[in-house]
Amino acid sequence: xxxxxxxxxxxxxxxxxxxxxxxxxxxxxxxxxxxxxxxxxxxxxxxxxxxxxxxxxxxxxxxxxxxxxxxxxxxxxxxxxxxxxxxxxxxxxxxxxxxxxxxxxxxxxxxxxxxxxxxxxxxxxxxxxxxxxxxxxxxxxxxxxxxxxxxxxxxxxxxxxxxxxxxxxxxxxxxxxxxxxxxxxxxxxxxxxxxxxxxxxxxxxxxxxxxxxxxxxxx
Amino acid sequence: xxxxxxxxxxxxxxxxxxxxxxxxxxxxxxxxxxxxxxxxxxxxxxxxxxxxxxxxxxxxxxxxxxxxxxxxxxxxxxxxxxxxxxxxxxxxxxxxxxxxxxxxxxxxxxxxxxxxxxxxxxxxxxxxxxxxxxxxxxxxxxxxxxxxxxxxxxxxxxxxxxxxxxxxxxxxxxxxxxxxxxxxxxxxxxxxxxxxxxxxxxxxxxxxxxxxxxxxxxxxxxxxxxxxxxxxxxxxxxxxxxxxxxxxxxxxxxxxxxxxxxxxxxxxxxxxxxxxxxxxxxxxxxxxxxxxxxxxxxxxxxxxxxxxxxxxxxxxxxxxxxxxxxxxxxxxxxxxxxxxxxxxxxxxxxxxxxxxxxxxxxxxxxxxxxxxxxxxxxxxxxxxxxxxxxxxxxxxxxxxxxxxxxxxxxxxxxxxxxxxxxxxxxxx
Numbered sequence: 001x002x003x004x005x006x007x008x009x010x011x012x013x014x015x016x017x018x019x020x021x022x023x024x025x026x027x028x029x030x031x032x033x034x035x036x037x038x039x040x041x042x043x044x045x046x047x048x049x050x051x052x053x054x055x056x057x058x059x060x061x062x063x064x065x066x067x068x069x070x071x072x073x074x075x076x077x078x079x080x081x082x083x084x085x086x087x088x089x090x091x092x093x094x095x096x097x098x099x100x101x102x103x104x105x106x107x108x109x110x111x112x113x114x115x116x117x118x119x120x121x122x123x124x125x126x127x128x129x130x131x132x133x134x135x136x137x138x139x140x141x142x143x144x145x146x147x148x149x150x151x152x153x154x155x156x157x158x159x160x161x162x163x164x165x166x167x168x169x170x171x172x173x174x175x176x177x178x179x180x181x182x183x184x185x186x187x188x189x190x191x192x193x194x195x196x197x198x199x200x201x202x203x204x205x206x207x208x209x210x211x212x213x214x215x216x217x218x219x
Numbered sequence: 220x221x222x223x224x225x226x227x228x229x230x231x232x233x234x235x236x237x238x239x240x241x242x243x244x245x246x247x248x249x250x251x252x253x254x255x256x257x258x259x260x261x262x263x264x265x266x267x268x269x270x271x272x273x274x275x276x277x278x279x280x281x282x283x284x285x286x287x288x289x290x291x292x293x294x295x296x297x298x299x300x301x302x303x304x305x306x307x308x309x310x311x312x313x314x315x316x317x318x319x320x321x322x323x324x325x326x327x328x329x330x331x332x333x334x335x336x337x338x339x340x341x342x343x344x345x346x347x348x349x350x351x352x353x354x355x356x357x358x359x360x361x362x363x364x365x366x367x368x369x370x371x372x373x374x375x376x377x378x379x380x381x382x383x384x385x386x387x388x389x390x391x392x393x394x395x396x397x398x399x400x401x402x403x404x405x406x407x408x409x410x411x412x413x414x415x416x417x418x419x420x421x422x423x424x425x426x427x428x429x430x431x432x433x434x435x436x437x438x439x440x441x442x443x444x445x446x447x448x449x450x451x452x453x454x455x456x457x458x459x460x461x462x463x464x465x466x467x468x469x470x471x472x473x474x475x476x477x478x479x480x481x482x483x484x485x486x487x488x489x490x491x492x493x494x495x496x497x498x499x500x501x502x503x504x505x506x507x508x509x510x511x512x513x514x515x516x517x518x519x520x521x522x523x524x525x526x527x528x529x530x531x532x533x534x535x536x537x538x539x540x541x542x543x544x545x546x547x548x549x550x551x552x553x554x555x556x557x558x559x560x561x562x563x564x565x566x567x568x569x570x571x572x573x574x575x576x577x578x579x580x581x582x583x584x585x586x587x588x589x590x591x592x593x594x595x596x597x598x599x600x601x602x603x604x605x606x607x608x609x610x611x612x613x614x615x616x617x618x619x620x621x622x623x624x625x626x627x628x629x630x631x632x633x634x635x636x637x638x639x640x641x642x643x644x645x646x647x
Contacts, residue, residue, distance in 0.1 A: 099424075158593055
């Protein structure tokens with residue numbers, strides 16, 4: 001008798017689960033039907049009700065109106081985390097010309113970092129060690145500012161490389177900020193393929209050009 | 220069938236009193252044109268100047284996309300140039316219709332640059348008379364010239380230059396040894412022509428977009444956004460500027476709208492971003508409803524098209540892939556007739572210029588030579604393109620037209636000429 005009751009209860013639960021799943025599907029389908037009707041009526045984007053001027057032009061302190069896609073939100077664990085640039089006044093931050101290549105004593109700390117083709121992620125262990133050393137230096141020297149130049153090799157086009165150089169420099173910046181470096185002390189500059197180190201056409205020439213270089217300034 | 224044709228036409232051929240001439244089409248389908256010069260006992264100085272100007276006219280007729288030069292007396296058209304003191308008289312003969320047309324005389328100033336301008340105007344008038352189309356001979360091209368600075372092994376400068384469409388009459392616009400790239404005409408024209416342009420300058424350290432004029436080339440920074448600002452493009456009505464900026468920590472596509480008076484409407488909006496993608500060059504459709512841009516969101520950089528939102532957006536617009544045939548695409552540019560998008564694509568190891576036909580959904584390879592080619596930009600007639608070659612050390616500008624895809628080098632001499640931008644089409 002007890003066994004029969006257990007079977008009936010199990011059947012009831014599994015029935016409920018099926019019903020819930022069905023209800024979910026109907027709900028989802030209904031939502032898409034509604035979206036379809038909206039798009040026929042001309043609402044082809046995810047619109048929402050404006051409640052203030054800020055809703056239209058964005059909050060006053062923002063320099064731009066950002067997208068709200070969930071995959072663009074900062075995720076600390078992701079290698080593709082983005083950390084917004086900070087608006088810096090010339091009084092706070094020195095001009096690029098004032099940034100110098102680190103002297104010979106610091107050469108081992110500020111080693112050039114290299115990248116794979118079409119990639120902006122640091123993968124090599126010794127490059128990650130360099131990033132950690134740079135982060136330590138900045139934490140120990142609170143008056144130091146860092147400039148990261150992102151460079152590319154000569155194979156891709158000049159326009160794409162300009163954007164990719166920015167991507168590479170920003171990735172190093174993210175790695176530094178994750179190690180508790182103040183983001184306002186790290187400036188990124190994309191050099192694209194405008195400053196090649198090697199003009200050859202061998203893989204080692206290209207590899208030499210795909211790099212991030214560091215320059216520092218101390219107040 | 221041919222037998223009946225011969226029987227039908229035989230009496231005409233046998234009893235015809237006049238010589239029958241048949242203008243044969245050239246292989247390329249271009250109309251043939253013959254330029255004849257006549258001098259009236261002119262001084263050698265005038266004659267030399269006249270012959271230089273004749274060469275200018277010949278270049279125009281060889282590269283306008285509709286005609287090619289011929290020495291054949293059976294050419295489709297014949298132009299007679301008559302030099303009288305400081306005046307050039309021009310007559311066009313349509314050999315098919317056996318009609319003559321006269322054009323306004325050209326008064327020579329003695330200055331090659333000024334007189335070249337008058338000859339370009341004449342060649343555009345002749346083209347208009349024959350084909351009813353607006354020529355490109357009087358248009359200008361903006362570009363950057365990159366040179367090594369002697370002071371350091373790895374220091375370069377890049378300045379903005381402007382020249383006639385044939386590369387002649389080149390003048391440096393910016394100066395100061397800065398690094399300026401990506402010049403783009405602002406499509407607002409006054410009596411002196413297009414006077415304003417956007418460009419990217421590294422003079423503040425990070426690359427920023429500046430709005431400048433030929434009278435005041437240093438210009439003003441256009442956006443206060445933090446970070447790197449790169450690769451600006453402007454809509455044909457000048458009321459939208461798209462650009463790449465890493466203000467959000469990634470190189471994303473941004474859009475700023477303007478009023479007809481040039482006042483910004485609100486703030487720039489982040490138009491397209493993707494967690495693992497790099498966005499680059501963009502180009503507006505002529506009606507300003509769509510934007511073609513480069514993104515590597517699906518792997519290799521390719522050309523995508525999005526609808527430009529008319530209201531604030533919260534999520535990225537749906538991007539449609541355009542360049543399906545090749546990988547490693549770059550620098551899309553939408554033609555003024557709205558029917559084509561030109562771009563550069565890696566083809567058998569070499570970056571070549573391709574044209575995507577929007578109506579037919581077809582991609583066509585336009586160039587085939589061994590040099591890498593980048594940055595194609597349309598002429599206002601949507602028939603010609605200018606692009607630069609790029610091999611790290613040498614970069615020169617070339618023009619090409621769809622009717623006769625035979626590239627012509629228009630720049631020579633020191634410096635790498637890059638990022639060309641052809642004068643825009645005048646709004647009706």
